[in-house]
Structures are given as C-alpha cells and as structure tokens.
Amino acid sequence: MNRRDFIKYASMTPLAGMIPSILAQNPSNAKILVLVELKGGNDGLNTLIPHGKQAQAYHDARSKLKITSQQLNRHLKLDQGFYLNPYLKELKYLWDKGDMAWIQGVGYPDADRSHFYSIDVWNTADPTLRNINGWLTTKGLLSNKPNALNGIVIGDDNMGPFAGKDGHAVAMQNPRTFRRQTQYLNRKRYRAANDSLKHLLSTQNQIHAAVDLLDKKLHNSSRQAVNFPSGDFGRDLQQVSNLIVNGVHLPVFKVTLAGFDTHAGQNNTHNNLMYELGGGLRAFYNSMQKAGLWDNVLVMTYSEFGRRVAENTSQGTDHGSASAHFVLGGKVNKGIYGKEPSLIDLDDGDLRPTVDFRQMYATIAQRWWRRPNPWHGHRPLPFV
C-alpha cells in the first residue's frame, strides 16, 4: 500500500480521527498548562507585597488595608524586598524549592475597568475586542484536527480562553455531571451534506471524544492519597489532579477561584481567598510530585485586572489596571520578573503596566510548548 492509499484508507476508519492527538504523546513529554483564573480582579499589591524601596508608598496608599511589617516575617520573604501574602504561606515551600516565579506589572495599555470587557481582553488576547476567539484557539498553537480535544475547563460554564468555534475544549462542573449532560447528544455518525452540518458533526465528535477519554481513564481509576482542601476550588483542583494522574494529559486545564471583587471590607475576604489559593495549589503540587508529573505541569494565575493603588473609604479597593501573577512548576525558573511598577507615578491612580499580558502567552507558546510565538512584538519572559 503506498502512502496515498494509506491516507485514503486511514481516513475511512471511523475511529481513526477520534483519538485526541495529544494522547499519542509519551506522558513524560507532556506539557500541561493549568490556568487559574482569579475572578473579580485580584489585588496584586496585597498578594505580592512591596516591602522594599516602595514600602513607604505602599503604607501611605493602604493605611487600613496594608499587610503590616509585623505580619511580614522572614518566612514570607521572597526577593528584591517582596514578601508573600501571609495567607499564601503554603506556597513559600515552592519558592524555596525554586519552583515559583512572579511576574509583576502585568496588564495592557489603556486598561478597561469593566469586569466583562477586561476578561474578554485577556481571553481573546485582543484589547480592541475585535476578535471573539480565545487565545488558546490561535492557529498553530494547539491541534486543530477536527476531533482534537485540547483542554478541559472545570467549574465554570464559560469556555474563556477556548471561546469560539475552533475551541476544541469542553467545560464541565465535574466529569460526572458532564457525562450526564452528554447522554442526550447524538452519538451516531452521519453524512454531513453541508459545511454547517460538518461543523456540528465535528463538535459532536469532540464532545464524545472527551466522554470516552474520561470514561476510559477514570474507570477504576486509583484514588489519590493526597488531601485537597474542602471548598469548590480545592475540589476542582482535585478533579484536574485526578485526570492528570490517570493519564489525561491534555495541553490545558482551567480552574477558577471567584470572589476577588473586593470593593468593601477587603481584608477578610482576600485573606480567605489567598488561603484557599495557597492550600489548593500546595495540594496540587503534592499530588503531581507524588505521581512524578511536577515537571510536566505549569500553573499560571491570571485575573481581569488588578486594583487601584489607593484603598477606598469602605476598606476596599476599586477596579485598577496592572497586577502581579505567579507561575508554578518543576521547570519554572525561580525569580521575580518584570520591572516593578511605581506606586507614586501613577496613571490616574493606577499602576502603569510594565509587562504586557500577551508576553505571558508568548512565553507559554514559545518556551513551554515550543511553538512559534503568534503574538509578535510581545517577547517571552524566561520564567520557564
């Protein structure tokens, strides 16, 4: 059989296209991205605390909300005068181990302060919002074979960075609910008479590929000994962990921690969120480490915007622009990246971004997945 015949016959085998291409990969080569959306706009200044040369400016702007010097002990000390939020202390171990990096001043020019608008900007990588397709559907980044499955969004009903007709991802509350939702979807293959029907068929097949994959990998799967914190976020991370440990090595998983829109009485809310974030991710690390997969994952946080530098009169903060984010993973190069935004020279009360968020995406494309960088003009950072 010559090559052309082979392709002809291969394409006639009904299941040939159904197997997600990523499964063909050797697990030890898997490059998994775990996105953690901090929904509502995380206050970067109270997450990565500037306690060095800008300490005074920080104290001035945050007379009620500041994390005090007494709270910032040496166990929270990072680098360049920065300290970790005390409630993130579970992650300090990963910093010490060399598996955590911070990127400060992440944002985009003329930031929009609407939640909806700004998260769309992050999801589409397009500040002009002409593009409605998620950044993870950018051509050349991940597989675009008709039935490919590139990611799973857990705990949200929004495809976010996978939005659009070429998403190749599924969103679910959890695998079991997803399974139930798919039972009414047609499973039969059919001859598609036109382009629209072809697209429907391909989408249907992507969903079933996901169901089959979950069934296969999660059937009789081993329960992990690692404990995750209770609460939605811990549970969602546990789902992701279960999937990965059981061999579901898709390029992307996404989880969400919501509640960061802290306009009033910020401290308690924010501390609780930091505690959930730190505890959940530490458990995730434990689980990956145990399975020998810590080198195969890269965790990245993001949020629609940071918050204003000055606190408001309700002991809260309003919508701002740039913020600090972190990455975790066995292959991460420890450090604090990006120029520190000034707390004095502000843009109408907001930090001036020093790192464009597309540089984060460019880094993932080029340095994590070894793909060409589709965001020309946005240079990757060496954090991985």
Add this chain to the structure above:
Amino acid sequence: MHKLNLSDTRHLVSRTSLGQEWTDIKALEGKSRAEAVSILLHPKKAHTPRLPSLAQWSKLDHLRSKNGTSKHNALMRMNADNQRMKEWMLKHLLTTKTPVNEHMTLFWHNHFTSSLKTVGHPRLIYKQNKFLRDNAMGNFATMLRGIIKDPAMLVYLDSNENVKGKANENFARELLELFTLGKGHVYKEKDIRAAAIAFTGLGVDLQRGTFKFDASKHDNTPVTFLGTPNITNGNQIIEVLLKQPRTAIYIAEKVWHEFVSDSYPDPRVTQRWAKVFRNSNYSIKALMTEVLNSDAFWDKRYRGNMIKSPVDLIIGTLRSLPFPQKQNYTKLANTFRLLGQEPLDPPTVKGWAGGKNWIDTQTLLIRTSFLNQITGYNKSTQTYLERKLPAKTKGMDIVNWLSPITPVLPLPRTAGKLRLVRALVLDPTYQLK
C-alpha cells in the same frame, strides 16, 4: 406561475421570521413567490412594549462616579436593570405579533450595535431598540441620519470624548468600517480623522438621557471627506456616505449573509440588489422584496446551510411548537447567555459573528439538552399536544415543516405525531435553517 409548496414556505418563513410557525407557513402555501414575499413584508405596525420598571439612572449615574460601597451598589443596581431589560426583550421576542419586523430589528441591532454592558444606561438601550424597531422595515437613510444622534450609540462609541482639539475617532471609524462602507473599501485613515472632526460636539446629556449638540466643543474647521471638500458637520458626512455606491453594496452583502448563506456572496447578485436599494432611496422593503424574490434566495444549494441562532432555535421552537410552557425568563436569559446571544448585549462592536460560531462544545450540549427537555413529554401533556399539533397532516408534512434538509438520523418506525416531532427536533438538521 410557480406555486410555493410547504417546504418552500418553511424556508421563507424560517429565514425571515422567528421560527417556523405552522399557521404562518401554511398561510403562504400555494401562493406565488411574489405574493408570499409581499404578504411577509407588509406586517401590521410593530409595537414596542413598555419599559420595565428601572432605577432612576440619573441618580445612579451620580452614585456610580463615587468610589467604594455606593459605587458597588450602583453597579449592582445597574446589573439588575440590565438583567430586567434582557428578560423584557426575551418576553417580547416570544410574544410579538410581528415576528418578521422583529427579525429585521435584530438584523439592524446586529448592524448598529450597542450593548447594555458597555452603555450602562438601560433606558438608552430601550430608546435605541425602539428606534431600530420603528425603522426596521422603513428607510436605511433615515436610520443612518438618526443613529448619529442616538444617545446609546453616542455613549457606546465615546462621542462625549470627541471634542474640538481632542477628536476621538471611535464613532467615525465604526461609521465607515461597520455601518456604511466596510473595512478596506473607499476610505483612508485621513477620512476617519476628517469625519471625527466633523462629528465633534455631538454628545449626550447623561442627566436627561437625550442627544445634545455642544457648539463650544464643535470644531468648525472645514475638512475634506472622501474627496468632498468644505465639510463642517456630521450631517454632511452622512450625505456623502449615502452618495457612495459602496454603502448599498455593503448592506446588500450583509443581507446576503443574514438571509442567504455564510459563504462569500455572488458579487453580481449583491450588486444588483445594491442598485435596487439605491434607486429606491434606500427603501428596506424594496431591498428585501428584491432579495426574497431572487433565485439566489431560493437556490437549493443554500437551503438548510445556515446554523440557527439561539433566537432562531430557542425562541423559534417555543413559538412554533405548542408545548405547554410556563416561562421562567430569568432561566431563559441564562440559557441565552450560555448560548452566546445575550439579548441587547452583543459581545463586540461587530455584533454577533453568527454562522458556525454559534456552535462549540458548550453550546451544542446546551442546545441539545434544551430541546430534549422541552420535547420530553408525559401522559398528561400528551393529549394536549396531540390536539394542538396541526390536524390532518401526513407525516411528510411534519418533516417538511420542521426539517430544512433530509434528516440524517433514522426516523421512528412506530406511529405517533409526537414521537416524530421529537425525533425531528433532536435531529442534527434541526440546528439548521
């Protein structure tokens, strides 16, 4: 004269109305194309239901400018009002007596876009929605002349920031790129700048929610726009655009994408439509009469080749099938959010991309489970349904009523109208129109 059969009238109705109501498609059966189109395009006067009760937004606007708790509360109230507007719109779509006019209103809403979330003043969106409905089957030139003074549009495209010495080009750019000529046609960047200058001073009185022209912010310097010199105001810009043949072609192309196919339009066809449109001084009825009588519209190639929008699918099904429903509009609005077509809230200034973009793994599951849920029946509804479904119809009529092309899955072998309806609705071809 060719007489339309049931499959023909289903095509005509499902592309121009909201769904495919049996009585509507049955009423046009046996008519000629021209007769059927003329009936469709002459509905009675469209009615805009009263505005739901909303917060006094002049007060809201004041609170919103503060920081902290009051701002938070104001935003919460605004979101609640936006939600109320969406439910209001869905209720109207479900109950309107003039579905063809409403389909056209949606078409213009997707052309002259403004969104609840960006404008932030639900009452202004209401006003714009009424304006679009009143003119949806009237005159495009009238609509264009009106839209440059529409408060929601002016807020949406930052016109209040477009002032003498600091021209904001947002409105001018969209006017050329999205409303009249289309990107890459006729105009250059300098024309955008010129138009922005001519429009300086047009804005909104946010307290009253009305259009306002502030002469002190208007730059009276004469500019040259698309080769026409000595332009000093926005009205003149609109008149120049209406003289450009490209404007009518651009609208004809959009009409092609809405009513005929997602595929690239046949330029000979759209140019012919554009000529009719211009010669009628932009009568929308004249244009639509030409379109719906054209061979392209009826071409078998294009039948059932478009994906139903969430409005076509959800509203259309609820209007067309007599399942007993007590509507929970909050739940329905949430379904529309998940399906990517929030009423009065297009995602970008380009509107909804439509076509294949309606379908991803998320939306396909939601579409399917919605259809499954509403066609699921029990003994108590069964009798009701059997009675309500079209009487004395053959199975083939039911297929022609609901399926735009031959269903791809096997139909049930056991008799029962209801079973057949359910099978047809759950067939993948039901997602098409």
